[in-house]
Every structure is written in C-alpha cells, then in structure tokens.
Amino acid sequence: MGTSRNVERRTILKAAGATAATLGLAATTACGGDGSTSSDGTVTIRYAWWGAEDRAQRINKTIALFEKKYPKIKVKTDFQPYVDFWKKFNTQASGGNPPDVFQNAIGFLRKYDAKNVLLDLSEQVKAGNLSMDGFRAGLEKFGEIDGKLLGVPVGSNSMALVIDKHVYTRAGVKPEQGWTWDDFDAAMKKIRDKTGRAGDSGMYGVMYLYDLYLRQNGKAFFTEEGLGFTEADLTDWWTKAKKGIQEGVFADAKKVAQVKPKSAVSAELAASEFTWDNFTVRYTSEGKSEYGLAPIPTTDGKKTGQYLGSLMLSGSKRTQHPKEVAQFIDFMVHDPEVAKIMGYDRGVPATQAQYDAFKPTDEVNKAIAAYEESLVKAGVLQPITPHPNGADICESAFLRIAEELALGTRSVADAVKQFFTESKTALVV
Structure with a gap:
C-alpha cells in the first residue's frame, strides 16, 4: 500500500x-x-x-x-x-x-x-x-x-488510538481494554514527563472520537433530527483540549500544522493519536518507529461507544x-x-x-485484523449513531473550528457558539 x-x-x-x-x-x-x-x-x-x-x-x-x-x-x-x-x-x-x-x-x-x-x-x-x-x-x-x-x-474500520510503541514502552505506559479517561490523562502526563514528547497529537477536532465519548455517557453527536449534545457538553470537551495543549500533554498545534500532511506521531511530535484503525499503514510508511493500536478509553471501564464504520457502494436512483x-x-x-x-x-x-x-502476511494489517477481532470478542460494538442530512457540513465545521481553537485564534466560548450557529443552519430540514 x-x-x-x-x-x-x-x-x-x-x-x-x-x-x-x-x-x-x-x-x-x-x-x-x-x-x-x-x-x-x-x-x-x-x-x-x-x-x-x-x-x-x-x-x-x-x-x-x-x-x-x-x-x-x-x-x-x-x-x-x-x-x-x-x-x-x-x-x-x-x-x-x-x-x-x-x-x-x-x-x-x-x-x-x-x-x-x-x-x-x-x-x-x-x-x-x-x-x-x-x-x-x-x-x-x-x-x-x-x-x-x-x-x-x-469494508470495516473502527476508531482506535495509534501509538508509538517505543515511546509508550519508555514511559512505562501499557493501555489495555477497559482503561478509563482518567487513566488516559495520567498516561499522557507520564509520557510527557518521562520522554519529553507530547502524549497525543490533539484529539479534540475528531468528530468521531467525540461521538464515542458522548455515546459512553448516554448521548451522541447526532440524532436523526440533529445534534445530540449541548453547548455545555462541548464547552467541557474543548476546555480540556485547550488545557491539554497549555500543559504540553497534547502537541503544539502550530507544529502539527507545519508538518502536514505528515502525522504528528510519525513526525515525532506526539506519542499517539486517535484515528481509524485501517489508517495504521500510513504511520509505518512515513515514520521511523514501530506503531500499534490501543483501545479507546472509557468512562466506566466497560463501554467504549464503538461501532464498525465502513465505506459503501451505492446505486443511482x-x-x-x-x-x-x-x-x-x-x-x-x-x-x-x-x-x-x-x-x-x-x-x-x-x-x-x-x-x-x-489473510494478511504483514504485521501492520495483522494488527488491524486482530484489533477488530478484539472488539467483537469484548462485546463493545454497538449500532452506529444516525447521521442526519447536513452531517458532512457539521463535521467540516467541527474540524475547522477545533483547529482554530487549538491555534489560539478562538476562545472556547467563541468556538462553541460558532459551531452551534453553523450546525443549526446546516441541519435545517
């Protein structure tokens, strides 16, 4: 590939x-x-x-x-x-x-x-x-x-945490199925303190990860009619994002932007980042380290909110x-x-x-298959959250505004207000 x-x-x-x-x-x-x-x-x-x-x-x-x-x-x-x-x-x-x-x-x-x-x-x-x-x-x-x-x-894929194995090993961090967001936060600080590298590339612009977090807490990013969360919910999420960057547990957003399209992980700016499991191959192809897949953190140690996503084939009416x-x-x-x-x-x-x-013969694709098998075995998979008409526009806005927040050109309050304003327009039936 x-x-x-x-x-x-x-x-x-x-x-x-x-x-x-x-x-x-x-x-x-x-x-x-x-x-x-x-x-x-x-x-x-x-x-x-x-x-x-x-x-x-x-x-x-x-x-x-x-x-x-x-x-x-x-x-x-x-x-x-x-x-x-x-x-x-x-x-x-x-x-x-x-x-x-x-x-x-x-x-x-x-x-x-x-x-x-x-x-x-x-x-x-x-x-x-x-x-x-x-x-x-x-x-x-x-x-x-x-x-x-x-x-x-x-085909299928699911959200995962792609990690630089060597950095995680040096920091003494070993993520396992059922680890919590508190465990994740502690791991990010441990990686920063022991290796001098940010723990994560900055996860708060990834709409599909936020969807999992909301699903863990009985909500969802989308309902069939629109958004399934409040401005207060998003304020909490993006406040943690800004704090993480300020504390150095998330990568410097300006440096992340400078290395694009290379990832912050393979550019050695961060030890991990959340993405789709089948994207793992790109890290091996562009980086010098060894990369692996770790589980999604949980709120209660059990529910990850995950589902299998997929590209599809559709027909024209x-x-x-x-x-x-x-x-x-x-x-x-x-x-x-x-x-x-x-x-x-x-x-x-x-x-x-x-x-x-x-049956893949290379280690990266073997790991992808093993990861999805582990999700099925763990029984964490659930039906996907419905996506209303206009979901694509909301996703685009979420990414753009979160990046502006990370780069310091918007405050949390302004970012949340802007996202809800754009989403209400996009989701009008």
Whole structure:
C-alpha cells in the first residue's frame, strides 16, 4: 500500500464535507439514466470512486473478474481524489447524470437520499440480485436509512488510538481494554514527563472520537433530527483540549500544522493519536518507529461507544440498470477473489467470505485484523449513531473550528457558539 493513499485516507476523516458542504445540490427525480445497452444486449454501467492510483489498479483487476463472470455487463470507471470526487459527483447529480454505482460514506446517505439521488437496493435484495447475508458484526445494517437500503459495506474500520510503541514502552505506559479517561490523562502526563514528547497529537477536532465519548455517557453527536449534545457538553470537551495543549500533554498545534500532511506521531511530535484503525499503514510508511493500536478509553471501564464504520457502494436512483448495479455490488462484497486483490485497501472486508479469503502476511494489517477481532470478542460494538442530512457540513465545521481553537485564534466560548450557529443552519430540514 502506497503512502499517497494512506495520507489521503487520513484526510478523509478531516476533510469530509469540507468541499461538499459548500455545494448546493438540485433535487433529481427517478427517471431516465445514463447507462447504455448495445444491440447484442450488453449493458454498460458507470462506476466511480475516490482514491489514489494504486486503489484504481486494484479495482480495475476486480472489474476484470466481474466482466469475466458477467460478459453481458461492461463497467466504465472513473476515480478522483476525495474532494474532487464529491465536486464532480455533485455536478453530475445536479445535472441528472450521476454514475450508476459509486463509493459512498455514512455522512452522505441522508444528504443524497433527501435529494432523491440514491437507489433503494432493498428491492434488488428481494429479487435475488443482491445478498445481504454473511456480513460481519452487523454490518449489513450499516447502510439502512429509514427502512431503505442505500449503501452496502465493502469494508470495516473502527476508531482506535495509534501509538508509538517505543515511546509508550519508555514511559512505562501499557493501555489495555477497559482503561478509563482518567487513566488516559495520567498516561499522557507520564509520557510527557518521562520522554519529553507530547502524549497525543490533539484529539479534540475528531468528530468521531467525540461521538464515542458522548455515546459512553448516554448521548451522541447526532440524532436523526440533529445534534445530540449541548453547548455545555462541548464547552467541557474543548476546555480540556485547550488545557491539554497549555500543559504540553497534547502537541503544539502550530507544529502539527507545519508538518502536514505528515502525522504528528510519525513526525515525532506526539506519542499517539486517535484515528481509524485501517489508517495504521500510513504511520509505518512515513515514520521511523514501530506503531500499534490501543483501545479507546472509557468512562466506566466497560463501554467504549464503538461501532464498525465502513465505506459503501451505492446505486443511482436514475440508473436504467438496477439489476446489473445490484449484481455488481453483490460480486464486489461477496466474491473471495475480490478480497485477495483489494486486501485492506478499503478496510477489513465486510463479509465473512471475503474476510476468510484474505489473510494478511504483514504485521501492520495483522494488527488491524486482530484489533477488530478484539472488539467483537469484548462485546463493545454497538449500532452506529444516525447521521442526519447536513452531517458532512457539521463535521467540516467541527474540524475547522477545533483547529482554530487549538491555534489560539478562538476562545472556547467563541468556538462553541460558532459551531452551534453553523450546525443549526446546516441541519435545517
């Protein structure tokens, strides 16, 4: 796996919604389509995704397998970097010409469903063209919104704490399942005092981590209608963030910004940071140390609030070939040979058949698989928090405003007020 893709993967968490948030999408209707059928009955469907060149090479190999199995279905492909993908998709959808099938993410399901863009795949399941059996850890429910199947998972990931093993060892810190936030705070100070390095890169701009913290405390970042927490809640969270930077247990935000796109951990500014488990490969590729995955801290020593997230495949409501789209998705999520080609490029394979088909040989991917297995074994996984229409805009605002707070250009009170102001606008139905 190349560095370019792994850098891009990290930016997905931080950039989600950054550009799409500013783009208006005109409503489309379920008519017409952009696929084609030749005189001999051969159907052509368009498939689009975001990613780098190495992902494209892998996907093209899987498409060759699909076309061999389904010689009457041809697949025309298109891929872009993450932000460019959503720019182009928005333009296509606004013009009534989105790709027949495309890569998608949870933050965009309600957004594009509200714009009448997404195909409800449940009818294709009933018709036998798409199977939702054999998914791991409840992932078959991941793309269900309001009784509609709007996306099918291709892989899974979960939030984790990526650590520099050598620094943690020198500090005598050994995180274990069930450690608390108090334990985490003590560990950050111990790392600072014994190694001279900040314990963490600064975690308070990561919306998905804050969601886990809220879930541990009986709340959530989102409800189906909007935000699931108060200004007082966020004030507490961001007050701790500012204090952590001032005390040196979190990395200097200005230095973190200077080393981007390199991570603060691999740049040796911090000993750890919270991110998605399948991003781990990038640290090994750009850093000099040995990196590992540690559990999410808890409030009560038990509940982490975690779930398995996933990239998905969705269909266009305008497609003229819903059957072929469903057959394509079915092949991509179930065929064992696809897993052998894709590996963990889009996360740990979502179906058991593909999970069993690909056994990583490198230590980093072995650790990712072991981490997700440990979550299942520990019984901490729960259903994902619903994401309302406008969630992508909220995520973008959360990241940007938290960074301004970290850099000292906003006070906590001002940052909280600004976030809620922008979110109320974004989440108006």
